[in-house]
Amino acid sequence: MSQxxxxxxxxxxxxxxxxxxxxxxxxxxxxxxxxxxxERINAGLPDLLLLDISLPGIxxxxxxxxxxxxxxxRHLPIIMxxxxxxxxxREKGMALGANDYITKPFSTQALVEKVKALLAETDHxxx
Amino acid sequence: MAHxxxxxxxxxxxxxxxxxxxxxxxxxxxxxxxWLDAQLGVGGWERAALWLGSFSGGAxxxxxxxxxxxxxxxxxxxxxxQLARLVASPDARNxxxxxxxxxxxxxxxxRVRESWRADRGRLAQARSExxxxxxxxxxxxxxxxxxxxxxxxLCDRHRRLLLLNTAAETFFExxxxxxxxxRIDALLPATSLQNALTQLPADGTPRELLLPCDERWLKVxxxxxxxxxxxxxxxxxxxxxxxSTEMGVRAGLSAQLAELRRQSASVTSAxxxxxxxxxxxAESSTLRARLENAIDEDGLALGHSIAxxxxxxxxxxxxxxxLTPIWSNDFWQALDERLxxxxxxxxxxxxxxxxxxxxxxxxxxxxxxxxxxxAHLPAGGFEGAGFEGEMGLGNKRVYLxxxxxxxxxxxxxxxxxxxxxxxTLPHSPTAAEVLRQHASDIWSLADAGGKRARIRxxxxxxxxxxxxxxAVPPRPxxxxxxxxxxxxxxxxxxGLALRSLEIVAFDTETTGLALRRGDxxxxxxxxxxxxxxxxxxxxxxxxxxxxxxxxxxxxxIHGITDADVAGAPLLATALEHFRHYVGDAVLLAHNASxxxxxxxxxxxxxxxxxxxxxxxSRALDEALDGHDLDxxxxxxxxxxxxxxxxxxxxxxxxxxxxxxxxxxxLEARGVDTLETLLALQANAIDVEDASAL
Numbered sequence: 045m046s047q048x049x050x051x052x053x054x055x056x057x058x059x060x061x062x063x064x065x066x067x068x069x070x071x072x073x074x075x076x077x078x079x080x081x082x083e084r085i086n087a088g089l090p091d092l093l094l095l096d097i098s099l100p101g102i103x104x105x106x107x108x109x110x111x112x113x114x115x116x117x118r119h120l121p122i123i124m125x126x127x128x129x130x131x132x133x134r135e136k137g138m139a140l141g142a143n144d145y146i147t148k149p150f151s152t153q154a155l156v157e158k159v160k161a162l163l164a165e166t167d168h169x170x171x
Numbered sequence: 172m173a174h175x176x177x178x179x180x181x182x183x184x185x186x187x188x189x190x191x192x193x194x195x196x197x198x199x200x201x202x203x204x205x206w207l208d209a210q211l212g213v214g215g216w217e218r219a220a221l222w223l224g225s226f227s228g229g230a231x232x233x234x235x236x237x238x239x240x241x242x243x244x245x246x247x248x249x250x251x252x253q254l255a256r257l258v259a260s261p262d263a264r265n266x267x268x269x270x271x272x273x274x275x276x277x278x279x280x281x282r283v284r285e286s287w288r289a290d291r292g293r294l295a296q297a298r299s300e301x302x303x304x305x306x307x308x309x310x311x312x313x314x315x316x317x318x319x320x321x322x323x324x325l326c327d328r329h330r331r332l333l334l335l336n337t338a339a340e341t342f343f344e345x346x347x348x349x350x351x352x353x354r355i356d357a358l359l360p361a362t363s364l365q366n367a368l369t370q371l372p373a374d375g376t377p378r379e380l381l382l383p384c385d386e387r388w389l390k391v392x393x394x395x396x397x398x399x400x401x402x403x404x405x406x407x408x409x410x411x412x413x414x415s416t417e418m419g420v421r422a423g424l425s426a427q428l429a430e431l432r433r434q435s436a437s438v439t440s441a442x443x444x445x446x447x448x449x450x451x452x453a454e455s456s457t458l459r460a461r462l463e464n465a466i467d468e469d470g471l472a473l474g475h476s477i478a479x480x481x482x483x484x485x486x487x488x489x490x491x492x493x494l495t496p497i498w499s500n501d502f503w504q505a506l507d508e509r510l511x512x513x514x515x516x517x518x519x520x521x522x523x524x525x526x527x528x529x530x531x532x533x534x535x536x537x538x539x540x541x542x543x544x545x546a547h548l549p550a551g552g553f554e555g556a557g558f559e560g561e562m563g564l565g566n567k568r569v570y571l572x573x574x575x576x577x578x579x580x581x582x583x584x585x586x587x588x589x590x591x592x593x594x595t596l597p598h599s600p601t602a603a604e605v606l607r608q609h610a611s612d613i614w615s616l617a618d619a620g621g622k623r624a625r626i627r628x629x630x631x632x633x634x635x636x637x638x639x640x641x642a643v644p645p646r647p648x649x650x651x652x653x654x655x656x657x658x659x660x661x662x663x664x665x666g667l668a669l670r671s672l673e674i675v676a677f678d679t680e681t682t683g684l685a686l687r688r689g690d691x692x693x694x695x696x697x698x699x700x701x702x703x704x705x706x707x708x709x710x711x712x713x714x715x716x717x718x719x720x721x722x723x724x725x726x727x728i729h730g731i732t733d734a735d736v737a738g739a740p741l742l743a744t745a746l747e748h749f750r751h752y753v754g755d756a757v758l759l760a761h762n763a764s765x766x767x768x769x770x771x772x773x774x775x776x777x778x779x780x781x782x783x784x785x786x787x788s789r790a791l792d793e794a795l796d797g798h799d800l801d802x803x804x805x806x807x808x809x810x811x812x813x814x815x816x817x818x819x820x821x822x823x824x825x826x827x828x829x830x831x832x833x834x835x836x837l838e839a840r841g842v843d844t845l846e847t848l849l850a851l852q853a854n855a856i857d858v859e860d861a862s863a864l
Contacts, residue, residue: 105614106582130485132568132612132629139614139627140582147478151471 046163047071049090051081051107052125053099057148061094061155068156078102082110085117092163094155095142096125097133105140112141121162125150182244189236196229242271250276261288282839321406328401330354330368342407355405359384364391368403371395387411427480434476437469485610494527494609496633499562499571506534506560510541517560517573524562525633526569532605533630535593537573539602540613540626543588544573544580561625564632571628579615579624589613664757664780665846669834672845674700674782675711675756676830677749678822679769680729682717686768691717692742693731695749695770696819698827699756703834705827711752712820714739729817746775753777757845761785761800761826780849784829787848790855791836800825807832 048070050061058074065072073090075081078099085093093111097104104124111117124137127148134145143166144158204225208218249267261284269276316323316334322342325334332351343349348357356365361382371378377394390410396402441462448455448462503519510517541558563570589606592599606612609630617624664672677697683690697711714731716739726732740748749770756779760766763783770777788798797806800822804811809828815821842848 102583103586106586109582130481130610130612132610135629136612136614139616147481148474150474 045069045071046091047073047088048092048094048159049073049075049081049084050094051075051078051099051104052094052096053077054096057096060152064152064156065094065159068159070159078104078107081107085111085120089116089120091121092159093120093122094125094159095122097137098127105136108137108140108142119166121166123155123158123162182248185244186240189232189240193229193233193236196232197226198229200225200227200229243273246271246273250280253280257284257287261291278839279836282835285839286835321408323407324355324405325396326355326368326403326405330356330365332358333402339407342409359389359391364393367393368405371403373397381410423483424480427476427483430476431473431480434469434473438466438473441466441469494529494631496525497528497530497533498525499523499560499569502528502530502533502571503560505530506537509534509538517558519560520574521561522564524564524569526562526571527631527633528609529605532593532596532600532608535595536602536605537628538595539591539593540588541573543584543591544575544626547580547584547588563627565629567632568629569632571630572625573628574618574623574625576623578621579617580626582614585613585615585626665844665849667845669837669843669845669848670703672700673754673756674759674827674830675753676700676705676759676823676827677711677766677770678760678819678826679766680725680731680817680819681769682719682721682725684765686765686772689719691715691719691772692745692769693717693721693725693736694729694819695745696821696823697749697752698820698823700759700827700830703831705824705831710820710823711749713745713748715742715745716740717742729819743773743775746770746773750775750777753779755779757782759784759826759830761803761822761829780845782830782848783852784826784833786852786855787833787837788829790851791833791840800829803829 048065050058050065050072051074052058052061053076055076058076062072062074070092073084075084078101081093081095081099082102084090095104095107099107102110104126108122108124111120111122121143122141123144123146124134124142125146125148126133126137134147137145143162146155146158204222207221207225211221213221246267246269250269250273253265253267265281265284268274269280316336319336320338322339323334323336324332324339327333331354332349335349335351340349343358346358348355348359355368359382361380363380364382367378367380371393373395375394375397377392380391380393382389382391388410390408392406392408394404396404445459445462445466448459500519500523503517507517557575559574561572561574563572589603590601592601593605596605600608602613606628611629613626613628615624615626675697676699677695679692679696680694681690681692692715695711695713695715699706699709701709714736716736718741721731721733721736739745758767758777758779759782761784763781763785767777767781784800784803785798788803792798797803801816803809804825807829809825809832811821811825811828816825837843837848837851842851
């Protein structure tokens with residue numbers, strides 16, 4: 045079973061995503077800021093990261109950059125989440141190494157499809 | 172009653188007087204001879220001598236008078252008549268060439284006549300050509316104005332319309348305020364327009380206004396015509412669409428807000444109801460399903476509304492009014508000038524591009540960023556060798572990249588920097604706010620290879636292409652398109668008319684006169700003559716380092732000191748430049764043998780024909796003294812600005828003016844080709860040599 049780490053500071057979103065991912069058959073862990081997300085990843089590498097940009101403390105972009113510069117997380121599949129939905133943010137996320145990008149509010153079905161597709165691409169396989 | 176002069180004409184009276192005097196003298200001589208004959212009673216040859224001697228006075232008067240009349244008075248009268256005819260019309264027939272003792276005036280008189288005739292013809296031709304050119308220019312201008320799609324008006328200083336084009340007529344179709352001579356106030360009765368027109372900068376810098384006109388919003392651009400009598404050019408753009416687009420964004424946002432409220436209320440109320448629902452009986456199950464369905468639908472609609480609002484806000488930011496087109500090279504330069512001199516290190520690379528931005532805000536932003544970069548790049552990350560600025564082109568965006576040798580700036584540092592206020596800007600906005608103003612963000616990346624890193628700032632692309640036009644340099648004082656009609660320099664020059672020769676008049680100033688004993692050039696000046704006109708701006712002036720001290724007595728003449736020539740090129744270099752300047756022209760100098768010797772010392776090859784105004788002047792006026800440059804300048808009334816005589820360029824100009832004064836005299840004597848002139852000059856050299864023997 046693929047493990048997905050969901051990072052968001054919005055408890056409702058975190059709850060929904062956790063529920064949604066579990067429904068889709070993934071093992072889900074959560075973090076509500078950048079620091080704890082990095083700690084979780086250090087403790088055990090997930091198969092995929094759903095990462096919100098606007099986080100208290102270190103931002104999602106910062107987390108993304110740190111993960112991309114570290115050898116063991118360089119290829120970790122990461123989907124960025126943002127509430128702003130500005131073109132330039134999407135571009136920045138992709139430039140810093142995100143694999144995909146989802147704008148809030150999102151269609152749950154679309155999110156699950158993206159996660160599955162990305163895991164398939166990176167050979168982790170569907171749950 | 173008209174007074175009637177009964178006296179004879181003057182010259183007839185003179186003739187009468189002469190005949191009377193001759194008659195009286197002859198008669199007196201006869202009476203005297205008769206008296207002497209009676210008194211002395213001589214005979215034979217003595218008597219004949221007595222009679223002849225007595226008649227000699229009268230005979231002399233008669234013969235001298237006859238000679239003066241034939242050789243001087245009659246030719247003078249003819250000349251007077253001829254001149255009178257000439258004054259009246261240069262085309263009058265030439266009845267009498269100067270004769271008798273005035274025969275020598277023939278060529279000069281013929282030259283005066285021909286020059287006048289030619290000048291009159293040229294004047295008439297120039298007038299008709301000028302009129303034709305003016306008509307052509309007017310037609311083209313009118314055609315241009317009429318096909319120009321921008322509506323434009325030209326107002327005088329009293330705001331009266333002097334000109335309007337077809338586009339303006341179409342733009343203000345049916346408006347009674349539009350018409351030549353009417354004031355623009357009748358067309359657009361706005362105080363701001365009247366004020367703007369009176370306060371326009373004289374240098375032509377444009378001012379813009381947004382004015383309502385009937386149902387439209389007009390963007391009005393005003394500029395004062397430079398060097399005009401307060402005339403202003405006014406152009407119009409219909410800004411209604413742009414305005415309504417912006418209004419459309421606002422209206423769209425308002426509409427979306429209402430939708431959001433509705434959807435949010437629906438979701439909230441459904442959620443509230445869901446919480447209060449009791450156990451799962453049949454009725455509540457149905458309701459739960461309906462509520463969940465409603466939440467699903469409204470949640471989805473909420474998502475769409477928010478996405479739509481996001482796009483509207485993006486559009487609005489992209490259309491931000493303060494963003495103006497900027498040419499990247501101008502931007503890099505402005506940024507570099509703004510930086511501390513110790514950090515003036517930006518080198519623009521790659522292809523420049525236009526982008527939209529608030530230039531002062533962006534400069535403050537990057538200034539702050541560069542300071543932050545230097546302070547916060549990872550140890551050893553920034554090697555301090557400066558930055559390169561590169562523009563990348565994207566879809567509707569351009570990317571402003573600052574590149575350096577080293578590693579990228581961590582995102583965390585960049586995020587911290589974005590929260591800093593830019594204190595040099597009004598209201599001290601944060602970097603993040605300036606980025607938001609440009610609908611932008613910023614990030615740092617390592618380049619492939621890892622040796623270099625960049626900061627990337629995406630900016631809205633401007634809809635302009637091509638580099639900005641460079642400021643036009645001031646027009647040269649003199650144009651001559653007739654140059655194109657000159658014969659090819661490759662043609663044999665010998666037969667060329669003197670008028671069509673391209674000539675370089677030059678002069679040298681030297682350390683002394685003993686060129687063969689080491690004196691050399693300190694200054695070289697020249698000017699060009701084309702189509703028998705001296706070109707004012709086509710000059711050559713060069714100090715030369717003589718590699719030896721300039722004697723005080725030479726400095727006293729030309730004023731050139733050792734300090735003047737310090738750092739000047741050596742003669743060989745100066746001559747190389749001069750050779751390029753001369754090109755295919757013929758050389759001209761006053762006392763050319765000296766100047767040619769001066770410029771031939773370094774092996775530079777000047778194989779073209781050389782003309783010498785000194786020799787030409789001597790050949791023309793053998794009988795006259797004073798062929799030095801000053802005497803000739805006085806003789807031909809050549810003026811020159813004070814202080815320019817005895818400078819190389821100044822003397823070259825005087826020599827050129829002298830040549831132009833000598834030219835008509837040469838032509839009057841049939842010396843009108845290079846070949847004949849060189850022959851005349853060679854003859855003058857022979858005469859000079861002969862007299863020197």
